[in-house]
Amino acid sequence: MRRAWHKAQPDALQRLKERIEQEFPELRLSVQGDVVFLKGSFPVRYGDEILDRYEIELEIPPDLGDSVPRLRETGGRIPWELDRHIIPASGEACPVVPEEWLLRPECGSILSFLRGPVRNFFISQSLVERGDPWPFGERAHGRPGLIQYYEELFQTNDPAAIVRYLECLSRDGLKGHWECPCGSRRRLRDCHIEQLRILRRRMPRLTARRALQRLNSRVTTSNARFEGHLRRQ
Amino acid sequence: MTTSDYLNSILSSQQMKEDSDELEELRSHRKSVESLLRERFSERSPTIRYGGSQAKGTLILESYDLDIICYFPSDEVGAGATLKDIYENVREALAEDYYVESKTSALRLKSKETDGSAPSDFHIDVIPGRYTDASKADCFIYQASGEKERLKTNLDVHIKYVKESGVLDSIQLLKLWKVRHGLNLKHFVFELMIIKLLAKHSSLTLSEQLEFVWKELRDRKDPVGIEDPANPQGNDLSSILSEAWPSLKAAAEDTLKTIEVSGWSAVFGPAPAEAAQEKVRILKAAAAAVISPTKPWCPNA
Numbered sequence A: 001m002r003r004a005w006h007k008a009q010p011d012a013l014q015r016l017k018e019r020i021e022q023e024f025p026e027l028r029l030s031v032q033g034d035v036v037f038l039k040g041s042f043p044v045r046y047g048d049e050i051l052d053r054y055e056i057e058l059e060i061p062p063d064l065g066d067s068v069p070r071l072r073e074t075g076g077r078i079p080w081e082l083d084r085h086i087i088p089a090s091g092e093a094c095p096v097v098p099e100e101w102l103l104r105p106e107c108g109s110i111l112s113f114l115r116g117p118v119r120n121f122f123i124s125q126s127l128v129e130r131g132d133p134w135p136f137g138e139r140a141h142g143r144p145g146l147i148q149y150y151e152e153l154f155q156t157n158d159p160a161a162i163v164r165y166l167e168c169l170s171r172d173g174l175k176g177h178w179e180c181p182c183g184s185r186r187r188l189r190d191c192h193i194e195q196l197r198i199l200r201r202r203m204p205r206l207t208a209r210r211a212l213q214r215l216n217s218r219v220t221t222s223n224a225r226f227e228g229h230l231r232r233q
Numbered sequence B: 001m002t003t004s005d006y007l008n009s010i011l012s013s014q015q016m017k018e019d020s021d022e023l024e025e026l027r028s029h030r031k032s033v034e035s036l037l038r039e040r041f042s043e044r045s046p047t048i049r050y051g052g053s054q055a056k057g058t059l060i061l062e063s064y065d066l067d068i069i070c071y072f073p074s075d076e077v078g079a080g081a082t083l084k085d086i087y088e089n090v091r092e093a094l095a096e097d098y099y100v101e102s103k104t105s106a107l108r109l110k111s112k113e114t115d116g117s118a119p120s121d122f123h124i125d126v127i128p129g130r131y132t133d134a135s136k137a138d139c140f141i142y143q144a145s146g147e148k149e150r151l152k153t154n155l156d157v158h159i160k161y162v163k164e165s166g167v168l169d170s171i172q173l174l175k176l177w178k179v180r181h182g183l184n185l186k187h188f189v190f191e192l193m194i195i196k197l198l199a200k201h202s203s204l205t206l207s208e209q210l211e212f213v214w215k216e217l218r219d220r221k222d223p224v225g226i227e228d229p230a231n232p233q234g235n236d237l238s239s240i241l242s243e244a245w246p247s248l249k250a251a252a253e254d255t256l257k258t259i260e261v262s263g264w265s266a267v268f269g270p271a272p273a274e275a276a277q278e279k280v281r282i283l284k285a286a287a288a289a290v291i292s293p294t295k296p297w298c299p300n301a
Helices: A010-023 A098-102 A110-129 A142-154 A159-172 A193-202 A206-218 A222-230 B003-015 B020-042 B052-056 B085-096 B155-163 B166-178 B186-196 B206-219 B236-260 B272-288
Strands: A027-032 A034-047 A047-061 A070-073 B045-051 B064-073 B099-102 B107-110 B121-131 B137-143 B150-153
Touching: A010 A027, A010 A034, A010 A110, A027 A193, A034 A110, A034 B272, A047 A110, A047 B272, A098 A110, A098 A142, A142 A159, A142 A206, A159 A193, A159 A206, A193 B206, A206 B137, A206 B166, A206 B186, A222 B150, B020 B045, B020 B064, B020 B085, B020 B121, B020 B137, B045 B052, B045 B155, B052 B155, B085 B099, B085 B107, B085 B121, B085 B137, B107 B137, B155 B166, B155 B186, B166 B206, B186 B206, B186 B236, B206 B236
Parallel strands: B064 B121
Antiparallel strands: A027 A034, A034 A047, A047 A070, B045 B064, B099 B107, B107 B121, B121 B137, B137 B150
């Protein structure tokens, strides 16, 4: 098992601490075993102005970069409801589909996570609280939300094709003679090989395998078409 | 929005709503205070009820204290032989659950739990006292400082005097003005001053009443004469008002100029609805400026 990121790179932890003190002085960093926590008041900034504040706890996992930090709003302001994108049982917030974040080059940066998904999430919450719609939209709950994301990523609305894309990206290398995952029945070299090469650069094999597992683990009988396809894999 | 609508919206934003967290917290503390006192003085028949701005209807959210009176019957000595004894015994009872700070007549309740900083203030004052006779109207309260050791007062007379003044809205807005200008004057004295100034002007509109008060403050050389309606002879309030008069005059002059130059919203700030709209506008602008939007999700359907 890999060492926790902050134990493997103590300098990185120190740098993070310094940057947090500069940019988010009301957040306190603490280490508990393999997990690093950020707790305190998160400012929703726009330019120099602080538009709102939320009490948060951010749990930074040992495998930062391979897993998404866990966010909780601890001030009791946001109800623990799925429609507010808070898991009722745990109070955990879901600012983004995990793979969507993990596919970004900055996925290993906590500051980027705070400036991006966390800030976006709380801007949205502040607007929704005032009766406005979600400014960036929202994903469907559970597996349908994951599928929505992969539909956008792979530019297909065929769930079976999504699985084939992920399968293709889970393998070592890309072979031109493979059948294209798009469903055209053409060879990859004659179809979407360039798209796959670009995707491969964004999505490492491990991430593609995890994404497949995540989709598999979320299969329920409510989506027989998808379930049937996964069973055939 | 007319000036009248604007002032009413400011007024409305300063009301403590029935379902507000603030009121719930105050009620919970009152329950706890009452239970502590009734337990300690179970055989002494104390009268425990709201006093101050909550009872008079002049409370504003911007700055509020809850007064709880705890008066004992005139013939009751079990709670304390002297007023000072009553004050100390009530203090001791409250100290079981609260950090208690002694004020001139009141006991200020603060949290016992601190995180190394100053104890948090619950904005609650408990005022012990003893009725002067069996009618349970007038009451003596202890004075920890000052020339006299006791002060005669009457809560019902105070409540009636303020509530029937016909200028409650002006009192609330002027209290807000006083707080925002950091003017150091007891609320009760300030209320009496406003009632005196507006005694023959309650038919004016709200904005006219406010301007009238400020003009009076600006133009009068000497303070208006006021007296405690519950104790006209025994409670001299004139020196308190005289001390604050120069700063009241200066603030009133500034305010009248502000209205002339910048309008009413420069005095009390933007109307709450406008402020909320502005907040939404800025939040939307912040959302529109996001380069990498992300959509929230939930793993459980």
